[in-house]
Amino acid sequence: MVLRIGVISDTHGILRPEAEQRLAGVAHIIHAGDIGRPDVIERLRRIAPVIAIRGNVDNGPWAEDYPDTETVRLGDHSIYILHDIHDLQLDPPVCGINVVISGHSHRPLIETTGGVLYLNPGSAGPRRFNLPITLATLDLTASGPKALLHHLIGRR
Numbered sequence: 001m002v003l004r005i006g007v008i009s010d011t012h013g014i015l016r017p018e019a020e021q022r023l024a025g026v027a028h029i030i031h032a033g034d035i036g037r038p039d040v041i042e043r044l045r046r047i048a049p050v051i052a053i054r055g056n057v058d059n060g061p062w063a064e065d066y067p068d069t070e071t072v073r074l075g076d077h078s079i080y081i082l083h084d085i086h087d088l089q090l091d092p093p094v095c096g097i098n099v100v101i102s103g104h105s106h107r108p109l110i111e112t113t114g115g116v117l118y119l120n121p122g123s124a125g126p127r128r129f130n131l132p133i134t135l136a137t138l139d140l141t142a143s144g145p146k147a148l149l150h151h152l153i154g155r156r
Contacts, residue, residue: 003027003075003140006048007147009083009103012057012125013037015044018152019124019135023047026137028074032103033083036125038062055083055103071097075140085120092116099138099145108134110147119147 006026008019013036020043023029029048033055035041044050054066069082078097082088085102092100092114099117106129108122122134133152138145 001142005030005074005138005140007032007101007119007121007136007138008044008124009121009135010034010055010106010123010125011036011040012123013040014125015040016124016133016152020047022135022137022150022152030072030079030081030101030138032081032101032121033066034058034103034125035063035066051081053081053083076142077140077145085118101138106131108132108136108149110136110149117145117147122149124152 004026006023006029009032012034026048029044029050031052033053034057041050041052051072052066053070054063054068071080077099079099080097081101084104101119106123109120111118119136121136124135127133134149136147136149138147
């Protein structure tokens with residue numbers, strides 16, 4: 001059985017229709033920070049349950065509802081979520097974590113090191129630094145986690 005998770009980050013207050021379409025049908029959505037505005041999460045919740053953390057641009061009373069990091073268990077997988085991978089202060093394999101999700105850099109990354117999948121879905125918000133506008137899906141299976149990057153076409 002496959003549990004498909006949508007992974008998005010750095011929306012900076014923009015939720016593109018292409019992102020909503022790409023996330024349709026996922027079981028959960030993980031937002032890795034820099035949400036930008038609370039209505040982004042409200043709209044994502046119409047698609048699937050959302051796990052979200054606060055990023056460095058998330059300020060104000062609404063952002064206090066979101067932690068800086070989160071560890072969740074989905075299926076048989078333990079997932080650690082933080083905004084900036086450079087702030088990682090734990091050893092994922094020692095802690096039993098097999099997926100680490102981050103954002104912040106706006107640079108998409110899918111990499112497995114030491115049996116841990118590191119996933120940065122890139123930025124789904126405004127185009128910056130000539131980087132692509134992306135999000136990811138994460139398939140959690142009995143044989144392990146598998147991530148896939150999705151390029152969004154819209155321009156804002």
